[in-house]
Amino acid sequence: MNSRHTDHATRAEKFNLDESRVDWHDKTLWFIREKRDKAAWQIPEWEQLRETASQIKNNVLSNLHDYLIEFEKNAQKNGATVHWASTPAEHNKIVLDIIKQAGARNIVKSKSMLTEECHLNEYLTAHGIDVVDTDLGERIVQLAGEPPSHIVLPCIHWKKEEIGELFHQELGTPKGNADPQLLTNAARLNLRNHFMTSRVAITGVNFAVAETGEIVVCTNEGNADLGVQLADVHIACMGLEKIIPRRKHLGVFLRLLARSATGQPITTYSSHFKKPREGQQWHIVLLDNGRSERLGSNDFRNALKCIRCAACFNTCPVYRRSGGHSYHTTVAGPIGSILAPGLDMKKNADLPFASTLCGSCSNVCPVKIDIHDQLYKWRQVLVRNGHVSAIKAIGMKGMAAVLSYPFIYNTSGSLGRWIMRYFPFLFSNRANLWYKQREMPKAPEKSFREWYIKNRKKK
Amino acid sequence: MNSRDRILERIKKNLPQESPLPSVDINTNFSDLKEKFKATLTSIGGTAIEVTDWSHIKNYIQLNYLDTDQVISTAPQLNFKAHTFKNDPRALERIKISILQGSFGVAENGAVWITDTHMGDRVLPFINEHLALVINEKDIVSTLHQAYEKIDLINYSLGVFIAGPSKTADIEQSLVLGAHGAKSLVVFLMT
Amino acid sequence: MTVSLFVPCYIDQFYPKVAIATLELLEKLDVDVIYPEKQTCCGQPMANAGFEQLTRGCNSLFIDNFSACDYIVCPSGSCVLHIKNHLHADGQEHKAHSIQSKVFELTEFLTDVLQVKSLSANFNHKVGLHQSCHGQRGLNLSQMSELVASPFSKTTHLLKMVNGLKLVPLNRHDECCGFGGTFCVTEEAVSVKMGKDRLRDHVENGAEYITASDMSCLMHLDGILRRQKSKVNVIHIAEILNSSKSKLI
Numbered sequence: 001m002n003s004r005h006t007d008h009a010t011r012a013e014k015f016n017l018d019e020s021r022v023d024w025h026d027k028t029l030w031f032i033r034e035k036r037d038k039a040a041w042q043i044p045e046w047e048q049l050r051e052t053a054s055q056i057k058n059n060v061l062s063n064l065h066d067y068l069i070e071f072e073k074n075a076q077k078n079g080a081t082v083h084w085a086s087t088p089a090e091h092n093k094i095v096l097d098i099i100k101q102a103g104a105r106n107i108v109k110s111k112s113m114l115t116e117e118c119h120l121n122e123y124l125t126a127h128g129i130d131v132v133d134t135d136l137g138e139r140i141v142q143l144a145g146e147p148p149s150h151i152v153l154p155c156i157h158w159k160k161e162e163i164g165e166l167f168h169q170e171l172g173t174p175k176g177n178a179d180p181q182l183l184t185n186a187a188r189l190n191l192r193n194h195f196m197t198s199r200v201a202i203t204g205v206n207f208a209v210a211e212t213g214e215i216v217v218c219t220n221e222g223n224a225d226l227g228v229q230l231a232d233v234h235i236a237c238m239g240l241e242k243i244i245p246r247r248k249h250l251g252v253f254l255r256l257l258a259r260s261a262t263g264q265p266i267t268t269y270s271s272h273f274k275k276p277r278e279g280q281q282w283h284i285v286l287l288d289n290g291r292s293e294r295l296g297s298n299d300f301r302n303a304l305k306c307i308r309c310a311a312c313f314n315t316c317p318v319y320r321r322s323g324g325h326s327y328h329t330t331v332a333g334p335i336g337s338i339l340a341p342g343l344d345m346k347k348n349a350d351l352p353f354a355s356t357l358c359g360s361c362s363n364v365c366p367v368k369i370d371i372h373d374q375l376y377k378w379r380q381v382l383v384r385n386g387h388v389s390a391i392k393a394i395g396m397k398g399m400a401a402v403l404s405y406p407f408i409y410n411t412s413g414s415l416g417r418w419i420m421r422y423f424p425f426l427f428s429n430r431a432n433l434w435y436k437q438r439e440m441p442k443a444p445e446k447s448f449r450e451w452y453i454k455n456r457k458k459k
Numbered sequence: 460m461n462s463r464d465r466i467l468e469r470i471k472k473n474l475p476q477e478s479p480l481p482s483v484d485i486n487t488n489f490s491d492l493k494e495k496f497k498a499t500l501t502s503i504g505g506t507a508i509e510v511t512d513w514s515h516i517k518n519y520i521q522l523n524y525l526d527t528d529q530v531i532s533t534a535p536q537l538n539f540k541a542h543t544f545k546n547d548p549r550a551l552e553r554i555k556i557s558i559l560q561g562s563f564g565v566a567e568n569g570a571v572w573i574t575d576t577h578m579g580d581r582v583l584p585f586i587n588e589h590l591a592l593v594i595n596e597k598d599i600v601s602t603l604h605q606a607y608e609k610i611d612l613i614n615y616s617l618g619v620f621i622a623g624p625s626k627t628a629d630i631e632q633s634l635v636l637g638a639h640g641a642k643s644l645v646v647f648l649m650t
Numbered sequence: 651m652t653v654s655l656f657v658p659c660y661i662d663q664f665y666p667k668v669a670i671a672t673l674e675l676l677e678k679l680d681v682d683v684i685y686p687e688k689q690t691c692c693g694q695p696m697a698n699a700g701f702e703q704l705t706r707g708c709n710s711l712f713i714d715n716f717s718a719c720d721y722i723v724c725p726s727g728s729c730v731l732h733i734k735n736h737l738h739a740d741g742q743e744h745k746a747h748s749i750q751s752k753v754f755e756l757t758e759f760l761t762d763v764l765q766v767k768s769l770s771a772n773f774n775h776k777v778g779l780h781q782s783c784h785g786q787r788g789l790n791l792s793q794m795s796e797l798v799a800s801p802f803s804k805t806t807h808l809l810k811m812v813n814g815l816k817l818v819p820l821n822r823h824d825e826c827c828g829f830g831g832t833f834c835v836t837e838e839a840v841s842v843k844m845g846k847d848r849l850r851d852h853v854e855n856g857a858e859y860i861t862a863s864d865m866s867c868l869m870h871l872d873g874i875l876r877r878q879k880s881k882v883n884v885i886h887i888a889e890i891l892n893s894s895k896s897k898l899i
Binding site for chain 3: 008009012013015016019022026030037040041043044046047315317318321322353354355356357358359360363364376379380382383384388392393396397399400401403404405406409413416417433434436437438439440441442443444446447448449451452453456457
């Protein structure tokens, strides 16, 4: 599809055509940022928690090999079958094989950004499996045929009237009804049917504990739990980096996760799956997909600490005014902009530039990922690898040449200002992107240097 | 070489310099645990009810759920149909409220820890319209750090923190209580 | 103490009055100021655009111009932050480090080094303070709203010394204005929308002037204000702190 190849700037420009909608999207997400602030301020030791979480994750990365083996051993002892997948294709095949072996044709899935990363739904559907996303937000975008625009609030870009219309068409709710309570209830009834009839349930994994071989899944809706407890087979899909060393570390991460994500002290359900129900099959699928490579990068390794809370999305002034779909990648926002180029540099070369490097993201991140520093570093990598437009490269080379020589700089400066004063139309026209919605700065007669030489320099 | 070995080999090759594990010594303690728990639970949409014995719970249930065929509990002190519905989700689904024993509560977030030992059927905490959990008032800890110290002493196959009724704000950030799990949650605090 | 004045390239070319105000202010505070005439640019516009490897010329020039002095003072948080984080030069790393340790943005120089207690400045207007991101989050000129930490603000501390100045409260006190270097043209739609939203916040809260420690933010906001034909004006903090009864802004 063409839209895959339009860059962030083009998509964001389109998003901004409807200014009142941008205001609504921005306000909604800023409100969540404020809720996060309120929750964080209730914890005097908040910054200590962030530092502790950051150090735990640093330790995980430096011992990832041993922790993964420890987790696998303990999970197997608990009755899980552990699978390893290098690529999304391998991951999807493993999941499909498990489903086929169980003889299931319809399955339920709770929120898992990893399965989005693997485009699992499309794969399974193409192989005749009916997948129903049970998280309400995910169900909405699934019915609409769209990817989620936010990793925690998948349909934050949808207005309730639009959801009402969608539910009227898909679930038969009354036309024109946009009452969230009614719509949620309709989804509850509809999805309850799917829960009762699905023999296989797929979940994500928020945390996997090496010490005990258990996994933790956090939801507000209870959809992961309902799915798993009514199914014969539980498939838990996780990225390699979701490991934490000891169970007691969950205390640190669970105190940070929901507060960072939505401003709640904790999600309604934090389910610790240690041993499967008697007679139930439990599969854990570990995905690499570039994570082991990224581990070797001093500059970009820290992105693996991410616990997928989306606090960086909510605080990002650019994300709030461009929307998740402008990022054309599974995980959008600031963290997405430092993950995606690692997966496909060419396709995602625009993302590290979709930022003013304001630094807000790094400072709300519960595990202290240096997001804005990595955005800067990715820019250097992308330019070195030729993923920036030729025009920009030439312009920058020209700028460097001018700025490296005082005489050229001063002469160009004088000349530039003179042209601006006497031929303003050369700059004040629509070809100049600055000028589209802003006036040009006035060009003074003298530069500071010229003023200084005239007024201050001792003769 | 299979994927597992290839992945582990790549990881081993790329491991960064050792970063030591930090100690987790955060010792927040609230002075009035019961009040803090009650206030937090209320703020997240749950209801806390103080009771002195099981008969109070029985009275509450009988007052609010006239058809006691619609009530189930795994607590031996309450005589509400427990055993016959195991592995029969369709039957369990028709129950209006389940009353289950929790292990302890957490004041900072209003959560109750419950394990499979007290669930009866693992689907019971999630499937019914209403849920009630029972804990001893003296079994409330301040934070999750202390909670995990208690959890380390409990043997379980499934353990869940349940904090309030199920909810969603996916529709334009309007909070709706009652997504897929229970629409309401009562926590009975036994003195 | 000798202070070298580091004037950002775009201030030199487009906003010389900001550099003049900085110079005059420092002189009023009995600082001996030198202006190295051969300075050009810190290299930030190229580095932020991914062209760090093109900044060698700027880096060498910077080291040549600014090695010999006690302090380097600059009326721009982002330029100072860039030097602190990214100044490198082959074979001259020790000089680069030395510069990084003595380069200051103007307001932090006033509060931390000169420890100014009072100013004879007058500015009888309602002023909105825009927290430029690099100065705030990079140089810690004031506490950022993201952290659970004690509030402080070096900029506000100085502005409170100005007679007649009334600081207006804002709804979002440290959201980015949207300038972001080449971002202002490569992501023009979002950049301008961010600027417009910042301005609405200031205007709704009664600001007559908007000030900041970075002229780049103000240049971007001013561009929008002038297009809106607004009565609100921007003014760099150096000009406010240097203002007096007799001077017309």
